[in-house]
Amino acid sequence: MQLKYKRILLKLSGESLMGEQQFGIDASMLHHYANQIKVLVDVGVQVAVVIGGGNIFRGLSASKSGIERVQGDYMGMLATVINGMALQSALEGNGIYTRLISAIEMKQIAEPYIRRRAIRHLEKGRVVIFSAGTGSPYFTTDSAAALRANEINADVILKGTRVDGIYSADPEKDPTATKFDTLTYTKVISLGLGVMDMTAFTLCQENNIPIVVFDINVHENLMRIVRGESIGTLVEG
Ligand code: UDP
Numbered sequence: 001m002q003l004k005y006k007r008i009l010l011k012l013s014g015e016s017l018m019g020e021q022q023f024g025i026d027a028s029m030l031h032h033y034a035n036q037i038k039v040l041v042d043v044g045v046q047v048a049v050v051i052g053g054g055n056i057f058r059g060l061s062a063s064k065s066g067i068e069r070v071q072g073d074y075m076g077m078l079a080t081v082i083n084g085m086a087l088q089s090a091l092e093g094n095g096i097y098t099r100l101i102s103a104i105e106m107k108q109i110a111e112p113y114i115r116r117r118a119i120r121h122l123e124k125g126r127v128v129i130f131s132a133g134t135g136s137p138y139f140t141t142d143s144a145a146a147l148r149a150n151e152i153n154a155d156v157i158l159k160g161t162r163v164d165g166i167y168s169a170d171p172e173k174d175p176t177a178t179k180f181d182t183l184t185y186t187k188v189i190s191l192g193l194g195v196m197d198m199t200a201f202t203l204c205q206e207n208n209i210p211i212v213v214f215d216i217n218v219h220e221n222l223m224r225i226v227r228g229e230s231i232g233t234l235v236e237g
Contacts, residue, residue, distance in 0.1 A: 004228035007046040007122060009149040010037070011142065011159045014055035014083055016216055024055060025086050034090040036222045037127060041096055045226055046122040048152055050130045050145040051087060053079030059137065073137030077104060080141060084131030085109060097126040103135030103144070115151050122152065142200035150207050157209055158225060159196070160216025165233035166193055183235045195235060210236040 012033065019026030040047055059073030067075070081102055088100045099121045102110035110131060111117070121128050133144040142159075149157045168191070169177040185205040188195055195201055195213060204211055214221050214232025225231050 014052035103132035146203035
């Protein structure tokens with residue numbers, strides 16, 4: 001099978017695990033993602049996932065209600081480990097070999113991050129789940145996605161969202177908003193489009209890593225992107 005991308009970094013937000021719930025993890029969403037990832041693994045795509053934590057805890061929002069920012073950020077990072085464990089379990093239930101890696105050491109449940117080891121897992125066909133973000137407060141899991149994608153030489157960052165790409169305005173608020181099929185990094189910045197936070201986005205731009213923003217909830221979208229179909233919005237060069 002002809003594949004456009006052979007090693008991908010999939011960014012899954014914590015919110016994407018909530019489904020219709022207001023908080024936490026919806027098991028049916030986990031299984032949906034596990035199924036989509038399995039199709040990729042079965043055709044030999046190397047899959048790394050960076051998982052968010054916003055469905056459980058966000059440092060910045062918590063700081064507004066009195067939890068000190070850095071403390072809150074570490075709590076947010078721990079939330080991503082919980083999500084990572086849930087995703088690992090769903091993937092393994094699908095017969096996929098996985099490794100959960102944490103940027104904060106917690107050896108009983110996750111491997112510490114060692115770049116060469118993570119790459120070796122991918123080469124062996126194991127799905128690598130990166131949790132605990134970058135391991136540092138004041139960052140986001142989008143930054144972790146950009147960082148890890150560079151470190152493992154991923155061909156692309158696939159940012160799974162609930163909308164089907166990048167729009168000129170928020171499509172849920174503005175009916176005149178139009179969708180972009182492709183964009184350059186400079187256009188994203190000049191139009192002030194919110195693809196990722198700036199730290200993450202700049203890292204992708206500097207290292208020329210393409211980003212595809214797409215609707216993760218549409219069945220088979222992931223596979224179609226990997227095969228080269230124009231789904232969502234592609235940001236590059
Ligand atoms: N976080 C952090 N450093 C990182 C990644 C995450 O401090 O490198 C914290 C931060 O408080 C953030 C929370 O973890 O709000 C959850 O991550 P994020 O908001 O990126 O999750 P997502 O929006 O993808 O669900």
